[in-house]
Amino acid sequence: MGSEALRIQPGLQSGPLGTTLPANRTSQTWPGRRGLQARTGGMSPEDRTSETELIRQAQKGSREAFDTLVRQYDQAVLRLALHLLGSETDAQDIAQEAFLKAYRYLGNFRFECSFYTWIYRIVTNLCLDLMRRRKTRREDPAVVMDSSGEELDLLNMVSDERASANPGRELERKELGAKIATALDKLTPRERMVFELKHYQGLRLRTIGEMLHTTEETAKNTLFRATKKLRANLAVVR
């Protein structure tokens, strides 16, 4: 296989698998950059200055400034927690506790990292704690509740616009979704977190290491372990 033949666009989610390498390795994250970084990574200098000023005002006690920060980040926090925990109730709890902690300890924020790294660090720590408690209680993550307490079918989260047109394929995808959810649940909380932040949220390994108080190399090794486990648990995919 020649190197030219390797170059196609990555990130296809439902089409035929590509057989080439990503053409633009540095500016995109595969399969997609859906996370907070998509909004804050490309922040303009003016926006960054504005955010810095907001943080300083909030540190001086401005509730209005802090509310603005909440509005800027709550959606991203919810998105992460919801996908990671599979529960709207848990995601709401995590978001509420994360912003309360941020409010309480904002005075400790020293601008040594970006604010989104800082708030993500709080969120990931809270999520890790919850996942560990789940592991201890052996809770079934596939049985999730929505914000009204109703049980949700995780497989309904499986994405396929063509599903309704092909019931047989929809069933196949739901079965696959269930296996993937089980395989993800078999990861350790930390492996699950690194995989989530890399694969689904599209963050750089360096940023992930910073958020999880570890090195880029350790985050990379954790990602390798996670992908190996997932492959072993999803052997049917091959």
Next chain:
Amino acid sequence: MTWPGQGGTLSCDAAHEQITLLLYGELSDEACHRLEQHLAGCADCRDELEVTRALSSAMAILPVREPSPNLIAQTRLRIDEALEQAPSDSWFTDFRRSLWTDFRLMRTAPLAAATMLFAGAGLGFAGFKLAHPPAAAPAWVDPGTQPIAAVTGVAQDPATGMVRVEYSRLVPSAAVGPADDPIIRKLLLAGTRAPLNTSVQNAALGLLAHTCSVTGSGTTGDCAADDSLRSALMVALRYDPHPNVRELALSGLAPYLGEDMHVRDAVLEAVLNDGDPQIRAQAIRMLAPVAADSSVQQVLQNVATHDGNPLLRTVSRTMLEQMPQVQ
């Protein structure tokens, strides 16, 4: 298997890791080039690439969805309520937070903070020196009741007669004042108990003795009332190896000879045992006011008749001959 790639070897295990990094956009251009070379000749790793891509595609079956507007609104409401119930900021909280913020800013510039601190201290000290010339009262703070850790230096300006005593408490300090100043004398006395610094000890004793001997018996108030000073002078007279210090200690003890038998005994010991004839002669002369004391007479008689030093025999004999006049 291991693939002997062009321009260096890349093991298949390493290639598998790099395939993962490649798919996540974390592989450097150089590593990507090497991987492409490896893949061009390694069917196993090309298969690995396909499988890894298949895994990633399969994982996309659980996509990241945006939270619903309803969920976002509910969450914001909960956060607002929780923040409202959080402890409200009083003026004290604001003040503390402001202080903490300022402190953190200062911590980010420790060098600047230290520079400002030392610059301020230096300017303050310079201003203090300008406002308080050393010839006036002691330019220092009374050590008060705090213990003095060590006396590290004693010196006297021959031009002004001012005594400088360097001593340590928590930080090294210095005091400047006249030798008869009670505070300076207190420091000098502490200096006499500086076992690790003989020069300081000797200098302090010498200055104390000189001060008391100069002031004389007529103004013995401070010296005579100070038992510590008296004891220090007697110790110096008996044990100090430096003749000049012993001589000064002897002079300093003169005011106490008449009333303190211990001092008189110390001087008599000096008459009999001191290694310096000059000191012995001085001690004999000092005894004139108390020559009526039988112990003094016995010592003088002994020296006058048996001492090997003719000068001392003469001085003692003269003292004994003058006794009736003295009496």
